[in-house]
Amino acid sequence: MDWETLLKENYFKILENIQRACEKSRRKLEEIKILGASKKQTSEKIKIAFKLGIKLFGENYVQEAEKKIFELKDFPIEWHFIGRLQTNKVKKALNLFSMIQTLDRINLAQEIQKQAEKRDLIVPVLVEVNIGKEPTKGGVYPEKLEEFIGEVKNFNRIKIKGLMCLPPYEENPEKVRPYFIKMQKIFEKIKTYMNSEFKELSMGTSNDYTIAIEEGATIIRIGEALFGKRS
Ligand SMILES: *Cc1c(COP(=O)(O)O)cnc(C)c1O
Numbered sequence: 001m002d003w004e005t006l007l008k009e010n011y012f013k014i015l016e017n018i019q020r021a022c023e024k025s026r027r028k029l030e031e032i033k034i035l036g037a038s039k040k041q042t043s044e045k046i047k048i049a050f051k052l053g054i055k056l057f058g059e060n061y062v063q064e065a066e067k068k069i070f071e072l073k074d075f076p077i078e079w080h081f082i083g084r085l086q087t088n089k090v091k092k093a094l095n096l097f098s099m100i101q102t103l104d105r106i107n108l109a110q111e112i113q114k115q116a117e118k119r120d121l122i123v124p125v126l127v128e129v130n131i132g133k134e135p136t137k138g139g140v141y142p143e144k145l146e147e148f149i150g151e152v153k154n155f156n157r158i159k160i161k162g163l164m165c166l167p168p169y170e171e172n173p174e175k176v177r178p179y180f181i182k183m184q185k186i187f188e189k190i191k192t193y194m195n196s197e198f199k200e201l202s203m204g205t206s207n208d209y210t211i212a213i214e215e216g217a218t219i220i221r222i223g224e225a226l227f228g229k230r231s
Contacts (some may be wrong), residue, residue, distance in 0.1 A: 004048050010226050011052045014209075018220075021213040032213055035080060037205070037223035039064065040230035043071040049226060050075050058082035058101065058221055062089040069096050082164075082221060084138045087111040094121060101126040101164045101202055104138050109152050116157035123157055126164040126202055129186065131179045134168060142186060149190060162200030162218070163187050173208035180204070180215035187216065 014034070022029050036049050039060040046057060046068065055076070059065035060083030069079055081097040090111045093100065103109060103125040116123050127149060130139030140148045152158055163186070167179035180203055187201050204212025206225035213220065224230060 003045055006228060007045065007048045007226065008052060010228070011049070011054070014222060014225060017210050018213060021210040025214040027213065031218060033219045034226075035082075035202070035219050035221045036226055037082065037221045038068070038227065039083070039223065041223070041227045042231075043068045045227050046072060046077075047075065050077055054226075056080065056219075059097075060084075062092050062096070065096055066092065091115050094119070094123060099124045099126065099161065102128040102138060103152065103158070103160075104128045104130075104140050104148075106148070106151055109155050109158060113155040113157045121157065122159055124159045124161045125152075126162050126200060127152065127160060129163055129165045129183065131165040131183055132168040137166065139165065142182070145186065146190065149194075160194065160198060162198055162202065163190070164200075164202035164219075166205070167203070167208075169207070171207075173211050176208045177211050177215065180208075180212050180217070184216040 018032055019029060033056055034054055036054045036057040038046050038057045056078045058080045079097045080099040080101050081093050082101045085093060085100060085102055085108060087108055094115050100123065112123050128139040129145055130137055130141055133141055149160060152160060163183065165183050167176050170176050183201065183203055191198055200218050201216055202219035202221060203217045204220040206222050209220040209222060
């Protein structure tokens with residue numbers, strides 16, 4: 001089967017699943033944005049996904065993204081960074097991405113502030129939460145989150161648009177639901193004292209996006225269920 005047929009089938013399956021999850025949780029379809037998690041997928045496939053209707057893509061590696069974003073420069077794609085960001089890559093990342101979804105350290109915030117000042121930019125970010133408290137993963141631990149957000153508020157070049165998480169992988173996606181519920185609770189609490197721009201909750205991947213939607217996700221990040229296996 002060619003990529004166009006495959007991606008089309010995948011995309012329509014995803015749309016159906018999203019619709020069902022929205023009905024089940026009485027949410028509106030327009031509240032959910034699909035982000036194509038395109039790491040290790042070709043520009044060709046990203047182009048096909050874009051033409052099918054996905055306008056937002058996320059990349060994990062600055063170098064890989066740079067190449068693909070250049071190849072796709074004629075398409076009005078919105079690119080978010082969703083990987084672990086090293087401070088020495090911030091400068092380049094700010095040229096490539098309209099949002100950093102993985103802010104999780106003060107030294108990273110400092111570097112973003114510094115580079116943004118130089119170029120007179122305001123940088124939209126999500127704060128990544130390590131909701132499963134996994135030592136090998138990035139993200140702020142839940143109990144440190146409010147303090148962290150309080151500190152980031154002092155950086156006038158950084159705009160916090162919401163929260164992001166990547167919970168522990170579970171074969172049975174129902175086992176991920178408690179993490180999503182926790183995220184939603186934290187999100188709602190913090191929302192009470194942030195301005196109206198704090199509104200995005202980025203959670204859910206190929207395996208569990210319908211559950212993430214049921215528990216309040218506004219951005220779902222889908223890789224292999226859309227593009228097929230990563231090469
Ligand atoms: C790879 C990746 C995804 C997508 O994962 P799939 O299982 O392929 O859907 C989502 N979020 C992040 C942060 C990722 O690195």
